[in-house]
Amino acid sequence: MSDTSTDTGLRTVDGQPLKKALSAAQAKARRRAFLLVLPLLAFVIVTFIVPIGQMLHRSVYNADFTIHKDFGTREITPIMTNLSAWFDANLAGTDPDEAAFAALAADLVVLRELRAPGQVGTRINYEVSGTRSLFTKSARRAERLEPPYKEALLDIDEDWADPALWQAMRGASSPYTANFYLAAVDLARDADGSITQVNDNRKVYVKLFWRTLLLAALITVLCFILAFPVAHLLATLPLRYSNLLMIFVLLPFWTSLLVRTTSWIVLLQSQGVVNDILVTLGIVGDDGRMQMIYNQTGTIIAMTHILLPFMVLPLYSVMRPIDPSYVRAARSLGASSWTAFFRIYLPQTAPGIGAGALLVFILAVGYYITPALVGGSSGQLISNLIAFHMQGSLNWSLAAALASLLLAGVLILYWLYDRLVGIDNLKLG
Amino acid sequence: MASAVTQDAFVEFDRVQKSYDGETLVVKDLNLSMARGEFLTMLGPSGSGKTTCLMMLAGFETATHGEIRLEGREINNIPPHKRDIGMVFQNYALFPHMTVSENLSFPLEVRKMGKSEREEKVKRALDMVQMGEFGDRRPAQLSGGQQQRIALSRALVFDPTLVLMDEPLGALDKQLREHMQYEIKHLHENLGITVVYVTHDQSEALTMSDRVAVFNDGKIQQLAPPDQLYERPDNSFVAQFIGENNKLTGKVLNRAGDAVLVELPDGKTCEALAVNCGEPGSETLISIRPERVDVTEAAGPNTAQAKVLELIYLGDHIRCRMNVHGNDAFIVKVPNSAGHKHLIVGEDTMVTWATEDARALNPL
Numbered sequence: 001m002s003d004t005s006t007d008t009g010l011r012t013v014d015g016q017p018l019k020k021a022l023s024a025a026q027a028k029a030r031r032r033a034f035l036l037v038l039p040l041l042a043f044v045i046v047t048f049i050v051p052i053g054q055m056l057h058r059s060v061y062n063a064d065f066t067i068h069k070d071f072g073t074r075e076i077t078p079i080m081t082n083l084s085a086w087f088d089a090n091l092a093g094t095d096p097d098e099a100a101f102a103a104l105a106a107d108l109v110v111l112r113e114l115r116a117p118g119q120v121g122t123r124i125n126y127e128v129s130g131t132r133s134l135f136t137k138s139a140r141r142a143e144r145l146e147p148p149y150k151e152a153l154l155d156i157d158e159d160w161a162d163p164a165l166w167q168a169m170r171g172a173s174s175p176y177t178a179n180f181y182l183a184a185v186d187l188a189r190d191a192d193g194s195i196t197q198v199n200d201n202r203k204v205y206v207k208l209f210w211r212t213l214l215l216a217a218l219i220t221v222l223c224f225i226l227a228f229p230v231a232h233l234l235a236t237l238p239l240r241y242s243n244l245l246m247i248f249v250l251l252p253f254w255t256s257l258l259v260r261t262t263s264w265i266v267l268l269q270s271q272g273v274v275n276d277i278l279v280t281l282g283i284v285g286d287d288g289r290m291q292m293i294y295n296q297t298g299t300i301i302a303m304t305h306i307l308l309p310f311m312v313l314p315l316y317s318v319m320r321p322i323d324p325s326y327v328r329a330a331r332s333l334g335a336s337s338w339t340a341f342f343r344i345y346l347p348q349t350a351p352g353i354g355a356g357a358l359l360v361f362i363l364a365v366g367y368y369i370t371p372a373l374v375g376g377s378s379g380q381l382i383s384n385l386i387a388f389h390m391q392g393s394l395n396w397s398l399a400a401a402l403a404s405l406l407l408a409g410v411l412i413l414y415w416l417y418d419r420l421v422g423i424d425n426l427k428l429g
Numbered sequence: 430m431a432s433a434v435t436q437d438a439f440v441e442f443d444r445v446q447k448s449y450d451g452e453t454l455v456v457k458d459l460n461l462s463m464a465r466g467e468f469l470t471m472l473g474p475s476g477s478g479k480t481t482c483l484m485m486l487a488g489f490e491t492a493t494h495g496e497i498r499l500e501g502r503e504i505n506n507i508p509p510h511k512r513d514i515g516m517v518f519q520n521y522a523l524f525p526h527m528t529v530s531e532n533l534s535f536p537l538e539v540r541k542m543g544k545s546e547r548e549e550k551v552k553r554a555l556d557m558v559q560m561g562e563f564g565d566r567r568p569a570q571l572s573g574g575q576q577q578r579i580a581l582s583r584a585l586v587f588d589p590t591l592v593l594m595d596e597p598l599g600a601l602d603k604q605l606r607e608h609m610q611y612e613i614k615h616l617h618e619n620l621g622i623t624v625v626y627v628t629h630d631q632s633e634a635l636t637m638s639d640r641v642a643v644f645n646d647g648k649i650q651q652l653a654p655p656d657q658l659y660e661r662p663d664n665s666f667v668a669q670f671i672g673e674n675n676k677l678t679g680k681v682l683n684r685a686g687d688a689v690l691v692e693l694p695d696g697k698t699c700e701a702l703a704v705n706c707g708e709p710g711s712e713t714l715i716s717i718r719p720e721r722v723d724v725t726e727a728a729g730p731n732t733a734q735a736k737v738l739e740l741i742y743l744g745d746h747i748r749c750r751m752n753v754h755g756n757d758a759f760i761v762k763v764p765n766s767a768g769h770k771h772l773i774v775g776e777d778t779m780v781t782w783a784t785e786d787a788r789a790l791n792p793l
Contacts, residue, residue, distance in 0.1 A: 328489055329522035331509040333536035334587065340510075343535070347526045 052407075059180055059400035064123035065172035068116045079116060080107045084173040092193045096166050101149035104160075108142035111135070126395055127168040127179060127188065134159055163191035180401035205385070205402065212382040213409075215300065216364035222304045223311040223360045224353065231315035231352075235322070249312050257306065261373045264302040268293040268374075294376030302370045307363055311356035318352030354421050362410050382406060438462035438498070439623055440486070440591065445495035447481055455481050457647040459495070463625070468617050470626045470634040473644030474670070482644075483593050483627045488512050499591065510539075515584035515592040519599055521576045523568035529555070529579050530564035536587040554586040555579075557616070574605045581613065585620070594626045598633065610636050631671050635659065643667050660718075664705050665790045668716040675722070675759050677715040678792065681706055689789050691715060695755040700730040701787035712792040719760040721786040724749075724770050724778055732781045735759070737772050747772075753780060 010018040068079045082103035090100070111117040121135030138156050145152045153160045167189055171179055182188060182195060186203040190196045197203070230249065234242045252260055267273045270289045278284045292298060322345065330340035368383040375384070382402060389399035417423065440463040447456040456478040463469050471479035484490040485497060488509030496503050504512055524532050533551040542550075555561045558578035568576055577597060584592055594613075598606045614637045617624050628634055634641045635655040642652045643666070650670075651663045662668035669676075679691040682698065689703045691713055699715060706713040724735075738757065739750040746762045749772055753759040761780060763769055772778065 323520060323522065325518045325520060325522040326524060328487075328509070329516065329518055330524075330535070331489075332487055332512075332514060332516040332593075333539065333583070334510045334513070335535070335539045336508075336510055339539055344524055348524075350526075 055400045056404055058397055059404045060178060061175050062123065062177065062397045063175040064119050066175050068114050077114060079110055080173065082106045087170045087173045092170060098148055098150050101153050105142060105145050105149040105153065108139045112139045112142050123172050124168050128165050131165060167191050167193060180397045183398055184401040184405055208382050208385060212365055216361050219300060219303050219307060219364045220357050220361045223308050224357060227308055227311035227315055231312050231319055234316045235319035249309055252306065252309060257369055260306060261302055261370050264374060265293055268298060293374050296379045298374040299371045299379030302374050303364060303367060306370060307360045310359045310363060314355040315349060315352040318349050322348050358417055365410060366406060439465040439500060441498040443496040445492045445497060447485060448493045454647055459649065461642060461649065465623055466621050468624045468637060468639045470628060470638040470641045471644055472628055472631060472634040472641050474629060477644040478647040479627050479644040480595060483595055483625060486625060487514055487516050487593055513589050515589035517580050517584045517594040517597040519596045521580040523576055523579055525568055529566050532579065533583050533586050540587060550586055554582040558582045573601050577601060577609060591623045594624060596628050613637060643670060665714050665793050668790060673719050673760060675717045675719060677754055677756060679713060679715060681709045681711050681713050683709050688784060691789060693754045697754060699787060700784045701789040702785045704788045705791045706789040713789045714792050716788045716790055717782055717786055719762045722761045722780050722782045724761060724763055724780055726779050727781060729781045730784055731787060732779055735778050735780045737774050737776045740772060740774055
């Protein structure tokens with residue numbers, strides 16, 4: 001339709017093309033609208049898009065092996081240049097020869113001058129454990145090394161002959177690498193550069209991803225089961241009662257997350273309120289106190305409680321406008337109350353169920369504080385490990401890779417939801 | 430008042446009372462019986478108890494006291510889905526997540542009807558309301574009138590013994606409403622169904638019904654065919670509620686058979702038909718329909734001085750507001766017939782009416 005109207009060229013009374021006249025007429029309003037949203041746009045870019053972009057970049061970029069930045073002078077010096085040149089000249093899988101060791105020795109001298117062997121060692125240590133001290137130790141003696149360098153270095157430490165070490169250095173000599181993603185899914189490159197599974201005792205991330213997804217799904221289901229009757233009650237009660245009940249639903253929002261989580265500790269710990277009551281009632285013996293916190297059970301209970309309002313509110317907002325006459329009509333048409341519920345009422349709440357489930361699931365997948373406080377070791381989620389790599393091991397690239405995978409997973413789920421249910425069916429409130 | 434409860438009535442309310450809070454009665458001692466195939470309308474202002482009665486019949490409200498019977502069987506304790514009563518709701522209540530065909534198929538599915546039989550019935554029901562081509566649409570894609578038809582055919586598709594309609598035309602514009610009134614009337618005649626219809630629109634009630642029950646204050650004020658209701662209202666409320674009405678208050682002077690002589694506030698007297706008035710000395714309200722008053726000099730028992738206050742031209746008649754017996758709001762409809770008397774505002778003239786058209790009723 002629009003094509004034909006351009007072809008026929010509708011014009012204003014004084015002969016201007018109609019489309020041009022229209023856009024000219026709207027230009028001022030559009031400019032003003034843009035200026036109005038500009039601060040918000042800038043805010044979103046600075047606080048949201050730039051950090052996420054940086055995180056994505058960091059997950060594939062690590063220059064600790066190639067660039068040294070002096071913290072005092074902020075001077076940037078390329079390092080390991082000789083070895084990088086040797087890697088460029090020789091194909092992967094080539095055994096390191098005398099030239100390679102000579103390049104390494106020269107680079108170690110530079111590292112010693114810059115006081116940077118720790119930085120390089122840490123970078124290689126991400127992939128081959130126990131190598132940080134190798135670099136610091138060898139750099140300390142680098143100036144006194146004499147040719148043949150291969151023997152001299154092997155003399156310092158036999159580990160310099162390890163092919164895995166050389167593979168790791170080759171990988172690190174280019175700042176762009178997919179190795180952090182490999183590490184995030186429990187894969188690594190072996191000595192000849194092919195991708196293999198890491199040892200079973202080092203496999204943590206895939207298991208943790210699965211646990212995170214399963215726990216998030218379980219928490220979503222629990223939230224739905226608990227929230228549906230509450231939302232229905234809220235939607236059908238007279239307004240003055242439902243307002244009061246709504247306050248109880250929203251109350252958790254007004255209390256600190258820490259307070260809510262620690263109150264679960266008070267309730268559920270082995271000397272806590274719940275166990276005390278059970279013992280007093282004689283349901284369990286004093287020696288049979290249940291372990292309900294600092295494990296998965298604790299994570300599930302506390303997170304279900306904390307995320308419940310996010311399920312109640314979308315359900316409520318969908319249920320409130322459903323006219324009771326729909327169910328009445330179904331009853332009058334011959335449906336029992338169960339049939340009327342499942343075939344008439346429940347389908348009409350689908351947008352709220354979808355929105356609540358998506359909201360709770362996405363929040364649960366990335367949840368950090370609650371599992372950290374009450375999760376023990378079996379209740380940890382992937383975000384706790386991301387935090388560990390951010391704050392503990394300082395392997396930010398791996399943390400970024402894990403976070404990016406999480407983000408990708410959530411985006412895929414969102415896309416699936418859109419394909420299956422339709423995102424315009426979502427009703428958040 | 431309510432007709433006597435008979436043994437072979439199709440629908441029966443027997444001394445039914447309903448209270449929501451245990452303090453006030455919404456429905457007070459309702460007795461009503463309906464014949465098979467009848468079109469009965471419950472008419473009344475909002476809060477008069479008519480919808481409550483309908484909901485009790487449908488099974489969505491329980492009667493606090495009394496019995497409701499359908500085909501001689503007490504249905505007080507039968508749940509709504511086992512009553513086999515079709516219902517058309519005020520907002521249509523078409524299921525928004527189903528297509529038109531699925532909506533119509535729903536009552537047949539829950540009755541475990543086979544697929545081919547279902548399709549056949551749905552098609553017939555859609556054709557019946559001239560909506561055969563809309564089976565695949567969603568209710569939201571239909572206009573108000575079309576939704577109304579679908580709601581109607583859904584209530585009829587499972588051949589219910591009784592169809593209830595709760596202000597089904599309230600949301601339509603005037604023209605469509607009048608058109609649908611005829612359509613519902615014709616469906617009723619063609620299918621021979623029994624209909625209980627609730628409305629607050631008197632013209633709707635008069636157009637469609639075999640009998641109309643006028644509700645007020647939880648009671649049936651009068652149950653009668655439309656013409657009787659309009660021409661022979663039993664009490665002041667019905668006279669007021671149905672059609673336009675001139676009111677003259679006064680005191681009964683004496684009574685001779687069906688006729689009473691009433692003294693009006695301006696000291697003059699007027700003869701009226703004793704319908705629902707007390708003994709001499711008691712207050713009464715005389716009700717006269719505007720179209721039963723003639724503007725003429727001819728003398729009669731009820732001739733009165735009238736001063737023309739306002740004239741409104743309405744095409745087929747002229748609406749004339751006058752002062753008669755001290756009442757400034759006395760309306761006379763002068764038909765726009767050949768040679769009718771042309772009135773002028775401010776003019777003094779005479780009006781007259783027949784004694785049987787002046788009905789002496791209970792004071793309000």
